[in-house]
Amino acid sequence: MSHDLLNVYNLTVNAGNFSLKNINFSMQPGDYAIILGPTGCGKTVFLESIAGLRELKKGALYLNGKEITHLPPERRYLGFAYQDSLLYPFMSVKENILFGARARRMAGDPVILHRMEQLAEAMHISHLLDRFPRFLSGGERQRVSLARAILTRPPLLLLDEPLSALDQRTRHAMQDLLREIHAAEGLGIIHVTHDFSEALQLGRSMLILYDGQVEQAGDPLDIFYHPATEFVARFLHGENLIPGKIRGRDGKQWFKLSGSDFLLGPLPECTMESLSGSGKTSTLFIRAGSIRLSKAGEAPDDANSWTALIKNYVIDSTHVDVYCNGNGSWQASLSLAEWQELAFKRGERVRLTVSPEHFHIIPQ
């Protein structure tokens, strides 16, 4: 426990008609944790509970091994920035940034003033220090808000959807800035978002909340390819969720698609650990990017390679989503270069191939 930056044990919080239930969470010093979930799942309540802004019904919080469960927010010394920056309109940018230092009677300290100038330079807001918030753009306001939150070097920075109110270009710039701050300051960050691509780009660990409970926690990429529940798979835009049953054959486990005799497999051993065996109704999960598309050729269908017809396709800026019919409905994904090279057409017969290590079973 003493090696962790933050430990959350059985956190239970009531917020009106909503409640967070028995949340357990921990993060290492310098970690960048993402809290992901749909609107209303309790992400902000979770963050505010860590900051001490919510009364806990049950549970305990430890920061650097010291219990902070009953400490008021002003004695936790955590940085906090909300989605809409929330600068004080009656203060200049400089006064906003120094506001936390003023609380600790440090606003006149040369070390703090130097730190403020360094942060302003790093965040490209040096020329804005004497302006008032109403004259700043959304991105500028958010940078000031970040500078204000980290001025006094908090061990943990809590960010509540800090990028969701920004346009795409500003959001990318802010993501770069967050990465730089995280690397330069070495502080832990908990970043709440409902945008999975943002989570993948920034997070080192991830917690997915749904209806006030932890749905899954772990490495972002691992969760991306191995969602624990159908909710997580669908929330993370899981493309191929195929209902069926586990079947035993030749001493191995295979997946039989519902309504057909088509078998996929053998299933990886690790996938089967959580399942109690054959005959169980389950969902097979395959990422679109894990399905390889090629010209149909003359080869017959085998276990993990079968033919299908291209029903539709959608060209995006980086890839092409291809929708096929054959032993069920499938979605594959190709890079733009592959798509141009293969020059598929709507209605064309193609071959779909999946390597068994890309099969992931979600128990029902």
Added chain:
Amino acid sequence: MVNSRINILQGIFLFVFILFTVFMVIMLGGLLFYVEWSDFLSVIKNPEFRFAVVFTLWTSLLATLMAAVTAVPCSFILSRYNFPGKVLIDTLMDIPIVLPPLVSGLALLILLGPILGNALVQLGLEVVFSARGVVVAQWFIATPFAIKTFKQAFDGIDPRLENVARTLGYSPAEVFLRVTMPLAKGGILSGLTMTWSRALGEFGATAMLAGITRMKTETLSVAIFLNMTIGDMQFAIATAVIMLMVALILMSVIKVFTATGVRL
């Protein structure tokens, strides 16, 4: 067809708007037209008038200060907290607004006379039929206006601005002083102006609690009433004109505090 209906509606609205504006201008203009300006200066020099102006100013300012001290905590609690009976208490605090001032004055008279009168006299704080009674009556009538406007000001503040200040190291009391009050400043100033204007013009409750005694509990409103009853119309009208001017200035100040892009 739809456009012609809208035009008819706009025409009706414009007609009512102009009619009422003309009515207000004629009514107030009539007051100004009726005043004998030669008498106006003599009224201003009249010791009774001067007493009434000074008395009204200090009593109403003191009542406004007391109303602010009462309204800030009450309105903050009503704005920030939910508790059983909140709607009932909120309504209770509004009662002086809807109750005829005479009834409010009667209730105050019973409370501070038969019920608490003796205790207050022993403490040297006699209220009934005294200048204190004027302040208490003005305070009682004006405070609900302060509570209402202050509450609106507090309601308009995003509580997350206060949350951020807590995480930056400020205690709840410091947050209130350094964040909440500066953010509510505009609403509070307009509320204070409205409260003061209400206290300035108070008559009914003052008459019931403090009585109508010349040169003792004589506010400007009381002065108008007293001089009307003895037939000194010029004194009454001159006083009314001065109160009208004060009201116009106060209302303009309120509008400047509460609105942006005001056109005078």
